[in-house]
Amino acid sequence: MTRYDMVVIGAGAAGMMCAVEAGRRGRRVLVIEHGAKPGEKIRISGGGRCNFTNLHANEGITQGAGGYLSQNPRFCVSALKRYRPEDFIARIEAHGIAWHEKTLGQLFCDGPASQIVDMFLGEMREAGVDLRLSTTARDIERDADGFRLVAGHAGSGDTAISCAALVVATGGKSIPKMGASAFAYEVARKFGVPVTETRPALVPLTFEPHLLEETKALSGVSVAARVSCGKRHFDEAVLFTHRGLSGPAILQISSYWREGEAITLDMAPGVDVFERLRAARSQSGKQAAQTALGEILPKRLAQAIVTRLGADVPLGSLPDKRLRDIAAAVNAWTVKPVGTEGFRTAEVTLGGVDTTALDGKTMEVKSVPGLHFIGEAVDVTGWLGGYNFQWAWASGVACGAGDATN
Incomplete structure (x- = not known):
């Protein structure tokens, strides 16, 4: 021995x-x-x-x-x-x-x-x-x-x-x-x-099928965001995937997230999206909502948001309430992941x-x-x-x- x-x-x-x-x-x-x-x-x-x-x-x-x-x-x-x-x-x-x-x-x-x-x-x-x-x-x-x-x-x-x-x-x-x-x-x-x-920690989060259907066109899109879960938040990039969400901010928050909880994403941190859209409307009511939003977000993401909200129309036809809906989808998008990609x-x-x-x-x-x-x-x-x-x-x-x- x-x-x-x-x-x-x-x-x-x-x-x-x-x-x-x-x-x-x-x-x-x-x-x-x-x-x-x-x-x-x-x-x-x-x-x-x-x-x-x-x-x-x-x-x-x-x-x-x-x-x-x-x-x-x-x-x-x-x-x-x-x-x-x-x-x-x-x-x-x-x-x-x-x-x-x-x-x-x-x-x-x-x-x-x-x-x-x-x-x-x-x-x-x-x-x-x-x-x-x-x-x-x-x-x-x-x-x-x-x-x-x-x-x-x-x-x-x-x-x-x-x-x-x-x-x-x-x-x-x-x-x-x-x-x-x-x-x-x-x-x-x-x-x-x-x-x-x-x-599993520092791991991508996954969506249920209905939410995946809504976001599948965004796979590969990355955006700087603030991701929050409870009292904890991280300011880094978020990446949309064919399974859900990844990127540094998501990996960070995954260590704090638990099944059944929601996370909130501010995809334009520091930007008052409502005020930006309202200002754009006053300057050019004929401008499409997705065009104005595309100056703040990646264009594919902007298009997906206005399409999901049925707001793919000129800004002039959108009242303040509709602009606030768009802003909420950007500054406070709350989703409930179904799980993680696991230890894999x-x-x-x-x-x-x-x-x-x-x-x-x-x-x-x-x-x-x-x-x-x-x-x-x-x-x-x-x-x-x-x-x-x-x-x-x-x-x-x-x-x-x-x-x-x-």
Whole structure:
């Protein structure tokens, strides 16, 4: 039986970060990854450029972890305060990785996302970390010295392994075609660790057939909008799809939306559409309503709205009440999605290993010494735009550099 100080299951963002930090502190570390390549979510993120963090990821955490959802919103504060966006920026700059900022503090690599993966692979080699790809972990049990498990590889057979610390960094259930599974939750339940309800997050919303019929001609149309659900709102782009709605604002609000609830879209935020249309009517009553509205919205969207309201006529024939109806359809379009596209397209999983069971400084299970959960497996879910990677880095450092490896 091969003995390690720490075994990390999952070579994703959190797992590789944890392994490097532990290895640098003299621990003998093994990383087990069931996929053929490490860091696959890193490779595909940000359109292949890796949105590796967000400059605003740590803003507001002292007021309740702004930018992060959890049943215990204060849990992530400790790790995020100890490892900040500027810490990761310094890390990649030390490796010569160029980056740039897009909107809303989102940071991307100038080159391919594989640079981030290669950085971690190099750091793991330097730290003496063992990496086994295409290897599964099973038969995990506790023993007097920590844990034992079997690492199975199709080509080389099974290996019995023991370790003092076991770290589960296998993520959630989002994007199963990349190998995502409920493995972390199964391990948690095996050792009596509670798991909160899990749901798709940062995911497109879908419409019922009647509403789809009304909007099918809009598939591919994008518009800057304010999307609201309850007290939460996001100001970003909305994309009409053949299933419903997507785009950054919709993905953001999906983490807060629940079945049976409605969302409201202001598709011309900051514009009083009624006043604009009334002014256009006074200037040229012969102008078609869709033409006037097309100066505010994408033309296909403007056409669809006036057609749906039976207002595809000259402005001069529309009284104020009809103009207000058009304005309401733009500034306060309220719809009730029927569901989401599910884990198939969800960027992350909402919910996970209950944070009340974990030590926020080391990510160790309080009732099971030596067992840790990090990254997406935990009930901490960030906003779109680099927040989830920042949580992966921070929770990985908390675990790898924490008391558990001493």
